[in-house]
Amino acid sequence: xxxxxxxxxxxxxxxxxxxxxxxxxxxxxxxxxxxxxxxxxxxxxxxxxxxxxxxxxxxxxxxxxxxxxxxxxxxxxxxxxxxxxxxxxxxxxxxxxxxxxxxxxxxxxxxxxxxxxxxxxxxxxxxxxxxxxxxxxxxxxxxxxxxxxxxxxxxxxxxxxxxxxxxxxxxxxxxxxxxxxxxxxxxxxxxxxxx
Numbered sequence: 001x002x003x004x005x006x007x008x009x010x011x012x013x014x015x016x017x018x019x020x021x022x023x024x025x026x027x028x029x030x031x032x033x034x035x036x037x038x039x040x041x042x043x044x045x046x047x048x049x050x051x052x053x054x055x056x057x058x059x060x061x062x063x064x065x066x067x068x069x070x071x072x073x074x075x076x077x078x079x080x081x082x083x084x085x086x087x088x089x090x091x092x093x094x095x096x097x098x099x100x101x102x103x104x105x106x107x108x109x110x111x112x113x114x115x116x117x118x119x120x121x122x123x124x125x126x127x128x129x130x131x132x133x134x135x136x137x138x139x140x141x142x143x144x145x146x147x148x149x150x151x152x153x154x155x156x157x158x159x160x161x162x163x164x165x166x167x168x169x170x171x172x173x174x175x176x177x178x179x180x181x182x183x184x185x186x187x188x189x190x191x192x193x194x195x
Contacts, residue, residue: 001018001021001033001035001056001059001061002018002021003018003019003020003021004017004018005017005018005061005062006018006061006062006066006067006070007035007037007059007060007061007062008043008059008060008062009037009054009058009059009060010058010059010060011054011055011058012037012039012052012054012058013042013043014039014040014041014042014043014048015039015040015041015042015043015045015062015066015070016035016037016038016039016040016052016054016059017037017038017040018035018036018037019036019037019038019051019089019186020035020036020089020186021033021034021035021036021056022034022036022157022158022159023159024055024158024159025158025159025161025165025167026158028164028165028166029165030165031055031158032055032056032057033055033056034053034054034055034056034158034159035053035054035055035056035059036051036053036089036091036186037051037052037053037054038050038051038084038087038089039051039052040070040074040080040084041070041073045069045073047077047080049083049084049087051087051088051089051090051091051092051183052091052092053091053092053157088185088187089185089186089187090183090184090185090186091157091183091184091186092181092182092183093155093156093157093182093183093184094155094156094157094158094167094182095153095154095155095156095177095182096123096153096154096155096156096169097151097152097153097177097178098139098151098152098153099139099140099141099142099143099146099149099150099151099152100138100139100140100149100150100151100152100174101138101139101140101143101149102138102150106138107150107174108174110135110138110152110174111174113133113135114152114172114174116129116133117129117172119170119191119192120160120162120168120169120170120192121168121169121170122162122166122167122168122169123166123167123169124166126154126169135152139152146178147178147179148176148178149176149178150174150175150176151173151174151175151176151177151178152172152173152174153172153173153175153177153182154169154170154171154172154173155169155170155171155182155184156168156169156170157184157189160189160192168192170184170189170192171184171189
């Protein structure tokens with residue numbers, strides 16, 4: 001498969017266009033290609049826009065006739081075509097969430113402290129930073145009400161790794177991220193380098 005191909009997936013419902021292809025890693029092991037996908041239609045050919053990712057082994061290229069049908073529908077609907085073409089590359093991501101036992105002022109202080117982290121960091125670097133910065137005292141592994149607790153969340157993708165294939169995290173956020181689908185903008189977070 002290549003960028004621009006129209007595909008369907010045994011894992012996701014609908015019809016997608018391949019936006020990008022990344023090499024995925026988990027626990028330091030190569031897991032193969034991950035397709036970054038932009039969805040234009042449901043399986044019933046209704047307009048439905050979203051961005052997803054899926055392992056290449058769960059995807060199949062559409063027939064030329066089906067891909068042609070999708071192009072015709074998009075071309076016949078210029079506003080939908082524009083919406084699809086301009087859809088930001090926000091793809092679901094992996095997140096590590098830590099519950100915080102802090103008030104509003106302390107939460108702001110935690111947020112300010114996190115600005116000292118490098119743009120990308122391994123989980124080991126993060127844990128070391130949290131210890132050294134004295135933030136460990138604010139982490140509550142068993143909050144009374146997780147749904148309303150403040151959280152500290154860091155994000156990664158399967159392809160964001162260092163030279164040793166350790167996942168690189170980014171974008172620490174203090175807030176309430178419980179139950180929210182985490183997405184990272186592929187363009188904004190594509191400047192990492194394998195060291």
